Amino acid sequence: SQKIEQNSEALNIQEGKTATLTCNYTNYSPAYLQWYRQDPGRGPVFLLLIRENEKEKRKERLKVTFDTTLKQSLFHITASQPADSATYLCAPARNRDDKIIFGKGTRLHILP
Amino acid sequence: GAVVSQHPSRVICKSGTSVKIECRSLDFQATTMFWYRQFPKKSLMLMATSNEGSKATYEQGVEKDKFLINHASLTLSTLTVTSAHPEDSSFYICSADPRGDTQYFGPGTRLTVL
Numbered sequence: 001s002q003k004i005e006q007n008s009e010a011l012n013i014q015e016g017k018t019a020t021l022t023c024n025y026t027n028y029s030p031a032y033l034q035w036y037r038q039d040p041g042r043g044p045v046f047l048l049l050i051r052e053n054e055k056e057k058r059k060e061r062l063k064v065t066f067d068t069t070l071k072q073s074l075f076h077i078t079a080s081q082p083a084d085s086a087t088y089l090c091a092p093a094r095n096r097d098d099k100i101i102f103g104k105g106t107r108l109h110i111l112p
Numbered sequence: 113g114a115v116v117s118q119h120p121s122r123v124i125c126k127s128g129t130s131v132k133i134e135c136r137s138l139d140f141q142a143t144t145m146f147w148y149r150q151f152p153k154k155s156l157m158l159m160a161t162s163n164e165g166s167k168a169t170y171e172q173g174v175e176k177d178k179f180l181i182n183h184a185s186l187t188l189s190t191l192t193v194t195s196a197h198p199e200d201s202s203f204y205i206c207s208a209d210p211r212g213d214t215q216y217f218g219p220g221t222r223l224t225v226l
Contacts, residue, residue, distance in 0.1 A: 043220045
């Protein structure tokens with residue numbers, strides 16, 4: 001069955017450093033992969049989408065990579081700030097009609 | 113653009129009652145909406161896919177008679193939790209996808225069944 005794993009439940013990073021979150025998937029060949037941010041008691045908010053033919057995508061301080069050989073996506077936040085503290089979810093999908101399955105998420109804490 | 117709203121944001125009810133949660137796409141039409149449930153510190157679990165004008169598609173293990181879904185228009189889907197019990201207490205979130213590749217989520221509904 002399809003499996004999505006995010007590297008750890010929680011990650012503590014010092015403010016100003018780069019936070020790197022990992023998403024691995026098995027038994028799955030997604031055509032694209034999305035990253036979302038979720039704050040406590042709120043719905044997820046879309047951050048970035050990367051397609052299988054793209055190696056890297058950037059948006060301001062965010063960078064996502066997608067390695068279909070390793071079946072892995074990395075999500076980077078550079079110059080991290082306490083306001084970046086949240087849970088980050090990865091969500092691969094095969095095509096536009098496919099339901100999106102979420103990983104368990106990684107709770108990121110940026111320490112001041 | 114791509115705003116999804118939910119109502120109510122929070123509901124407390126007695127065991128055995130039914131609760132209806134609305135999900136609206138405010139600035140786009142959505143032939144498909146998704147309903148998720150999230151327990152504390154757990155991931156979003158897809159419950160069902162709501163299809164405008166046709167029956168919803170439920171995920172394995174989700175009781176269709178327990179969680180009634182109605183998608184009567186292109187901007188509104190409703191989830192009714194029938195005969196709610198304390199174990200149904202959870203955070204219910206809907207989403208819709210205006211472009212076919214990005215989910216926009218509602219703010220969620222916190223259901224507490226006493």
